[in-house]
Amino acid sequence: MSELQRSSSSGPAGTSSLGATVEPTRLMGHLREFARRVKLSGTPEELESFRYLQRQMEQFGYRTQLIFHDAYISLPIRSRVLIDGHELKSITHSMSVPTPQDGLTADLVYVGEGDEAAITRQDVRGRIVLVDGIATEDVAAFASRAGALGQIHISPNEHLYEMCVSPVWGNPSQHTRAHLPSTAICTISRDDGAILRERCLNGETVRASLRTEVDTGWRKTPLLVADLEAPTGDPDSPFVLLSGHHDTWHYGVMDNGGANATMLEAARLLAERRADWRRGLRICFWSGHSHGRYSGSAWYADEYWDDLDRRCVAHVNVDSTGGEGATILTNSGVIDELKGVAADAVKAVTGQIHAGRRQGRAADQSFWGVGIPSMFGSLSHQPPGPVKMLTALGWWWHTPHDLFEHIDPDNLARDTKIILWVLDRLLKERVLPLDYTAYADALLAELAPLDDELADILPIDGLKRAAETLRRHAAALTAMASTASDRDAERINQTLMQVARALVPINYTTGERFHHDSAMPHPAWLALEGLRELARQDARSTDLPFYVVHARQTRNRVAHALRQANEAIEVQLLDHARGA
Template identity: 50%
Template sequence: MNTVSADISAEVSGEAMMANLTQIARWVKLSGTAEELEGLRFVESRMAAYGWRTGIVMHDAYISLPGAARVLVDGVPVKAITQSFSLPSPRDGFSAVPVYLGHGTVEDFAGKDLRGALLLLEGMATPAVARRATEAGAAAQLHISHHEHIHEMCISPVWGNPSAATRRDLPRTVVCSVAHRDGAAIRDALADGKRPIVTLHAAVDTGWRKTPILVCDLDGPGGATDPLVLLSGHHDTWYHGVMDNGAANVAMLEVARIVAQRRSDWRRGMRVCFWSGHSHGRYSSSAWYADEHWDELDRRCVAHVNVDSLGGIGATVLTNTKSTAELRRLAAEAVQRHAGQALKGVRRGRNSDESFVGIGIPSVFGSISAQPHQHQQARNALGWWWHTPDDLIDKIDEANLVRDTRVLLDGCWALLSESVLPLDHGATADSLAAELNQLAPSLAGRFDLAPLVAGAARLRELADAVDARRHTAPAASLAVANAALMRASRALVPMDCAEGERFTHPDALPLAAWAPLQPMRSLAASAPGSEDEKFVAVDAVRARNRLAHALREAEAALDDARNALGA
């Protein structure tokens, strides 16, 4: 930790953040609306007052704003909402006896003819279930909330704006959700052999509209071409969205205020972005920004610090905040320092405006704190009020907000001020080695993993050598060493977090660790000597070549970093 940062956390002001949050809480910030832009102008005024260079960029985004919903069970209305990216219902609604399909897993869908069906499903609406329903030819989905509150959800699996190639992957079903009591009554009636007629009326406004991004910059000591740290979070909300994401926005403002006062200690610049289209466009703004600024971000961005839904009442668990492997150590140190908790090292998921891992930019944080009891199917670790009209300022605990902001500030300050970038590529090597070790027994004598195992071992060795030199590095070599560490990230992060693809965005669906290993996993699952094994082996060889090339690029980069840092 930089010596200057020993007391920097004390500068976090809960009073200042709550004052800003009281202002932000005034607006309902649906993507692309005048009210969203008005709220963003307030945030911009604060950033300008803190000395940042600001500008609002307007861009085209494919946004889906749910309208009114009406669900009737045998003609009796029950409380319901429409989900973002639902199809609008026919004029007279869609009526059918539902088909109960549990939680909508792959196994729940398997072997069933669901063409034209209305599916009754447990839990919140998700992109994965919406895709299965669309592929099965279902006409509609009705989701049963796990409790009396109904959560707004975006069900599109397409990351960012749909392209000519991906627009076909948008959901093609009518989707509503109801509270648990009402949905359970339908489920129980079906179980008793009854045939309730359920009618879905769903309005939705889906299409292209202009949405804003607030971009704020302060240059590093070398000027506008210096490497930079990207701090970002979404500004759009469901309803007033005071925790999600107003609290994160005021934490970003507070970090920006504090670090701007210590610019003499910066080693690199910083950019702070407030996105639209997170809630209603499946991360449309951050994906658009990654695409439009790909070259600059590739050359200059050392890390992405993401922040979402901080400071909730009862949010006492900080062990599950996420990061890419390279920044897990940084996250663990920040959480231990300010919360006294040991980080578990949860993988970075496909969510939360993580639009930059494909470029090869390491990422840290997101939701820093969570509730102590998480319902596994409901995924409501952020509180029962998440994505509901009850996400108001009374759901914020000022002490928790200060704690979370100190964690955020700690990570940002390390990235801004440490002479050698705090990127731990040894952790990345260990992550890959663990995956290879799981595969090895099933592939023994069938497929040679040795090139990848050896590459991961060399990567670990080189990363250790870099670590041993990071605190004694000569000043003249720092730029070369840091550029080499960034090159290593560009080779490795897409392999771990983006299917190895640097120029497009994987869908907003669960992604296995080191996804390019999937053909090898399929080979391990195939029957030895079978025809299937021979087909899969073709893909496995190509995947091995792809990973081996990435490891070779990363090794060369770390070797350059080691040499630049000296003996």
Template identity: 50%
Template sequence: MALATQSDGAVESAVPGAVSAQRMMAGLKTLAQWSKVATTPGEASSFAWLKQQLDEIGLKTRLISHDAYISIPGPARLVIGERTVPAITHAMSLSSPQGGLTGLLVDLGDGSRKAFAGREVAGRIVLVDGIASPAVAALASAAGAIGVVQISPHHLLHEMCISPIWGSPSTQTRAALPQVVAVTVSNDDGRALREGLSAGASEVTLYAEVDTGWRKTPLLVGDMPSSGKPEEPFILLSCHVDTWFQGVMDNGSANIAMLEVVRLCMEARRDWKRGLRICFWSGHSQGRYSGSAWYADNHWTELDARCAAHVNLDSPGGIGGQDLTRTGSAGGLYDIAAAAIAAETGQKLAGRRKARSADDSFPGVGIPSVFGSLSLQEPGEVKMRNDLGWWWHTEHDLIDKIDPDFLVRDTRVVLRVVLNLLTQSRLPLDYSAQISKLAQELEDLSGRLGGRFDLGETLEAAGSLADALVRLRRGELDPATHDQVLMRLSRVLVPLDYTAGDRFVHDPALALSPWPVLDAIRRLASAPEGDEGRFAAVDAVRARNRLSHALREALSVVRGST
């Protein structure tokens, strides 16, 4: 049974025909005049304009200034022999020494963990395919390389942040900052470097200037409660403002779409059952989500007590962005996301996990989230890190990359989701499918483990929780109690599925497996007999204890209310 996704006609009455392409494109033209690199005057002007818009809509706003570790790339080049190759460097890369960084070039192909394995790269510069990434920078740093040369998939060079640290570094995480000088060259120049290697030319010099350090960054918050109760739950709607160059699609279009969503939600305010909080972040592009991470850390108690769900938006409305099936949703929000996409496009949401990106800094708190990048390009010949268009993170991200009709469509999808979260009498979260997938994986693991490891108790707890969730969905609780139960349940299940285990820290900005707690049990299932299996079993027992305890806790939350 799918969750209900309407509330007394409030959503349908607010959505059709209400989203204005003309109004949004006019606002986007204003934002497009400023380059919005973090801590620059253009970013400050953008924040001031956005604050003015929220003030005029009627929200109570605060423009916060906080410390963040920001990295702004400067000039870069690569020299081989007498030839100078155009290049860019990246946020959080090391700067080269004054006379450049010289080393032998080693070709590592795709730059995967397998490509690094067994290769001697200490003191050398590695050549790898693809857009710069934290994963490659981390592998190169761990292997003792001194530099990385990335080969772009085409002639354009894409700006990136290569830190694997989520948010600003701490004393415990700062050692994970990249220890390499990283540059990117075009595909033609990369091909020439490879040809030179086969001919015996292997020494290159990298020049890179990167300005990295602590700076004050802005954070804009807008609030509109549904009642006068200070403890009422709220829905968080957010996006980043800082970007590369003008960044009209990434992320000006999201800034404008959010304003439109807020404006139209206000027209249905009489139907709200929860409050609305808007956050515009800095430090996304040049600080690896430093703004949203700071907010999660410094407002943890309030978020834990009151935030029911997080809707994040990144890069909507791009030309060619026809595919909405592959956007992400954390389990509990799948139904309303799927319903909104189906209503506006007829497309079926594929059930893709919410990616570890796009300022989703709140899974540790236990807040379910949806979207990030919403509409995607169809996969093309050029192998990109994502499907947001060839202009992504380049100087070509200008207003001509926006399709007004697609921007309206994407905004309507987000509007439907936010209105449902605001106006449903009962919070429309459902964890049934998420727990069913967990139970299925536990069954599969139990089969792979044979008699080596008993998952019976954990499987029983997952099955009991699934049954209890069915009863919860019958809607027998009063709305206020129902919401509190769903929020308490979120605080157990979201961290279990989307973090490595500590609710008060941010995992690295790298991919995590579904239900990371299962990783130790997965390793045991693949481990050979003997000592290796015994070592793996120690971790697996502890993982089973943690998972079983969390499932019992979740079951207690649900049973205690039904």
């Protein structure tokens, strides 16, 4: 455990009593309201529910703004899958290509779980791929690229899971539009799929007909922003961002009604203790999460980039709280420098030891490019099940069965207390609990094998030294923070924000701060990928010099970010030593 984690593990004064004030009846009351409507992005029913959120936030004392913006939204309507003239139960998906009225017919080709190698090793051009597992953006991209006409996904069970299959994060631009799926995509049940799989594996030619109807295009969608400043009343002061989506598949009582109820209750209780805040709270409810591949949060990150860059200290995302049977609190995603905060919160509320996991490319995490440290998304999970590729959020997730009956009031209150615990710390602690010694350790672990593999091709010992310097500097900054005056604490916080702007993009993006990376699964420390690509090459390959060019540029980008971070901390340490 780092010095920063030890010094703050007890949390700010009053955190325990704050959790004790959570009212399960209020939480369930909000859920009853959310359970009244199907909230497809950009529909009147969704807007009506947004109005409820706005009224609640205004009652709690927040200044609200309901923004309407253009979003590229895709709403599945109906599908038909015919095999030998027999129709199978099916659904189509958000961002699937709609077929002509008469549909399309082609031979099936089974591609296992649909990884790129499985799809490219067969000729799928003009055919329909049969895939094990729920529909995903990566399979859609691979199948489209390989020239497939369609996809039929085999559900891991009898339920058909609604999905958005766009590999484009947020709204497509003229540059990313071509990456949208070019195939018609459906899902069928496990039992129906098993029969088709067996026929394909037996070498039988199976003809399938697909018909998909999908309403895709630009439309206005709502986005609710609720602000409450710190007691200073400075409208330009730093703030913590709390966010979650409001649009749903079907009634979506857990996903994302549970999280919305958590957000409202957290907003109410935190506002009552605003006198203790050292920074403001901004709460955003997104549309376009389910039907626009995070179009709301991505648009907001772009439109308000400068404000977020200057003022946002951290982002806490909330998704699918309160599910029945969700007893696992050890595996929520969190960025390295906030792992201690997550672990402390989970232990304080539940007694569980939070192992944590690297955040995935999901959950409206649209702010890594800006350089904002983030945590969570889904918070509580189901125990591991026997069926591969079944969601950790419950079998009802993304189905018409996501109803009130699958909410556990005690779990909802528990999850809300964890979110409260985290926000209370982020709002009240004199020095932001961002641990860049943990970041440095994680980066050094990534660089260690590369240092050996690249020693004779493109040395990266300079990166290792810079990361080791970061660790020393971060530890010194933490030690300084423990005795800092209020004035010094404010300076340290500004330094930590500068460090975050330099380092978060290196950890979670290609390093590009102004364009969103794709929604495809990404390797850890994506900005290092150019170095990894070089390390994977045969040293005798004639292509090696080409990889060296890109790897050298990659090294420079990471070195520059580390220099920015180290220089920011050095200035602060030097000023402190001089008594400035």
